[in-house]
Amino acid sequence: MKILIQNGRLLDPASGLDQTGDLAIASGRIVGVGRVGDFSADRVIDASGLVVAPGLVDLAARLREPGHEHEGLLESELAAAAAGGVTSLVCPPDTDPTLDEPGLVEMLKFRARKLSRCRLFPLGAITRGLQGEALTEMAELTEAGCVAFSHAAVPIRNTLTMQRAMQYAASFGYALWLHPRDPWLSGGVAASGSVATRLGLSGEPVAAETVALHTILELVRATGARVHLCRISSAAGVDLVRRAKHEGLPVTADVSINSLHLTDVDIGYFNPAFRLQPPLRQQRDRDALRQALADGTIDALVSDHNPVTTDEKHLPFAEATPGATGLELLLSLALRWAQDEGLPLARALDVITARPVKVLGQALGSLSASAGRLVEGGVGDVCIFDAAASGAVTPERLVSQGKHTPFAFDITGFELPGQVRYTLVAGTVAYESLLTEAAA
Secondary structure (H helix, E strand, O other), X not given: OOEEEEEEEEEEOOOOEEEXXXXXXXXXXXXXXXXXXXXXXXXXXXXXXXXXXXXXXXXXXXXXXXXXXXXXXXXXXXXXXXXXXXXXXXEOOOOOOOOOXXXXXXXXXXXXXXXXXXXXXXXXXXXXXXXXXXXXXXXXXXXXXXOEEEOOOOOOOOHHHHHHHHHHHHHHOOEEEEOOOOOOOOOOOEXXXXXXXXXXXXXEOOHHHHHHHHHHHHHHHHHOOEEEEOOOOOHHHHHHHHHHHHHOOOEEEXXXXXXXXXOHHHHOOOOHHHOOOOOOOOHHHHHHHHHHHHXXXXXXXXXXXXXXXXXXXXXXXXXXXXXXXXXXXXXXHHHHHHHHHOOOHHHHHHOOOHHHHHHHHHHHHHHHHOOOOOXXXXXXOEEEEEEEEEXXXXXXXXXXXXXXXXXXXXXXXXXXEEEEXXXXXXXXXXXXXXXXXHHO
16 A cells, blocks of 8 residues: 655654655655655545654563463554554563474564564573573574564573573674573562662662673673663663763663653552562662663663553552553653653654664664664654643553553543554554544
């Protein structure tokens, strides 16, 4: 289908494009940006008053399938991605069975392609079954479609195993995505501090992150492996990442929408909606994370999408399953961060489009040159949204099978900025807002 998007604000942080104009898409590719000229379209989308941006790229979304279909089906979660303007997402390997065999990866990618809602990029497991012992066949998993290798949120207890994984990955140009969590210091249900003490909750100290970071960074120095640090949550962690980058180490980092906006005070009276991993830390940590995302120390903002059932969430705080839905909130919370920090709209989009693509790098293959961008000849992945609109987050409005988020209107009392109107993946309309349908 040939699609013409007319009169929108074309905004591409990667190229600096910011102008009112048209966007033409044919055969899944962008064929015209700005002044399109003579173009015979099968469908015309009027984007007057709307922002036409690259499709969002989310580096952290658990889809729950295979193995946890009661928490989230591939269909429901990829539909949620499209509803949030996300056209590419990375999923961790902690499915059941674990993504440690090429056949499992190929099956997951095949199902995602058939759904045509979002591009799916799996992470392969570093060790078999995430047991922290035998390394997986990384070469075979890469051929099957894995873009990097991870241990999900499961710490690798054996430092020798981690070193061998880095040596192997460095030899073949693979990247490791690691959560900096010391296996012995982590495990608390809230961040160590006055709030956890007052509520009588077991605490997880900042050292659980920094000790693990020191270990990871020392091994990076020794092996030269490329490492992406997942879900940095503390000011001390930010300092270590900043120093590592100044040193020239090949590391990147991300932060979740939860840690960027919330603190441990938000737990209130044991509200399980705020039971998250990593745990919410103090305001000084949140402020440091916001600044680090703005200055580039942290490369990308992620949804940390982790759908949880009502039965698993409506429990005493310490017993509730950590996690929250986030795919549909990524754009709004990026906009909210930029508004709070006085940053332009392009900067908000940069951390959820172009910069995540840089983290993925050449692992994207031919997509690396155009994903997260609006460029002639590039892929027709587009997010069209109303930056001036706002909306309340309610369970009824969430497409995801997971209905629990700490940003729900009944908890916060405020609406979030930005409403996605259309999402296009490879030139196909993967999502269209009910508001646009009603207007038509």
